[in-house]
Amino acid sequence: MLCMKESLLTDRQKDILRYRKRGMTQQQIADVIATSKANVCTIEKSAQKNIARAKETLKFLHTLDGIPLCTVRSGTDLIEAAKAIFLQAEKVNIKVKYDTISLINRLMEQNPEKFRARFVRDDVEVYVSQDGDIFAE
Numbered sequence: 538m539l540c541m542k543e544s545l546l547t548d549r550q551k552d553i554l555r556y557r558k559r560g561m562t563q564q565q566i567a568d569v570i571a572t573s574k575a576n577v578c579t580i581e582k583s584a585q586k587n588i589a590r591a592k593e594t595l596k597f598l599h600t601l602d603g604i605p606l607c608t609v610r611s612g613t614d615l616i617e618a619a620k621a622i623f624l625q626a627e628k629v630n631i632k633v634k635y636d637t638i639s640l641i642n643r644l645m646e647q648n649p650e651k652f653r654a655r656f657v658r659d660d661v662e663v664y665v666s667q668d669g670d671i672f673a674e
Contacts, residue, residue, distance in 0.1 A: 545591050550584035553577055596647075599672035603664030604629060609673075613657045615641045626665050634669035647673045 544551070549570075556566045563577040570577075607625045609618040619637045626633045635643055644661065645652050651659045651673075664672040 545587040546584055547580075550580055550587070553581050554584055557581065596672070596674045599666075600662075600664050600674060603666045603670075603672050604631070606663045606665045606671075609644075609657050609661045609663060611657055611660050615644070615652070615655050615657065618644070618657060618661075622663055622665075622671065625663075626669070629665070631665050631667065632669050633665065633671060635671065640671060643671055644673050 546554070552570065553566055556569065557563075561569075563581065564574045567574045567577045606629070607621060609621065613621075616637065619640045622640060623633055623637075633640065644663075648661060651657060651661050661673045664674075666672070
């Protein structure tokens with residue numbers, strides 16, 4: 538099992554998230570750990586907030602290492618977005634380390650809520666690092 542000495546999550550939060558990942562209901566978890574369903578709900582909600590904050594912090598860190606490359610506008614087809622990203626990176630003499638499909642997957646993994654099917658749902662700011670990695674927010 539992965540050992541994390543320093544974490545934004547308490548041991549109790551980690552346990553509840555593990556149980557939820559296994560498909561257990563909040564009531565089932567409450568029964569297992571001898572607490573109320575309301576308490577499980579509160580702990581889970583707090584864990585999710587901590588995870589969201591951690592993700593936002595990581596996005597910020599990635600943008601510190603990156604060069605602002607472009608903004609992909611809402612409504613843009615992802616194939617066209619990838620072409621624009623490659624073109625802008627070429628203009629600043631950086632080779633993107635992804636092919637088109639990998640780049641699209643990277644964008645969608647970083648901000649799944651900003652995409653629907655093949656299209657950009659909300660504007661996305663794209664950054665590139667000197668080694669060609671892409672970060673989007």
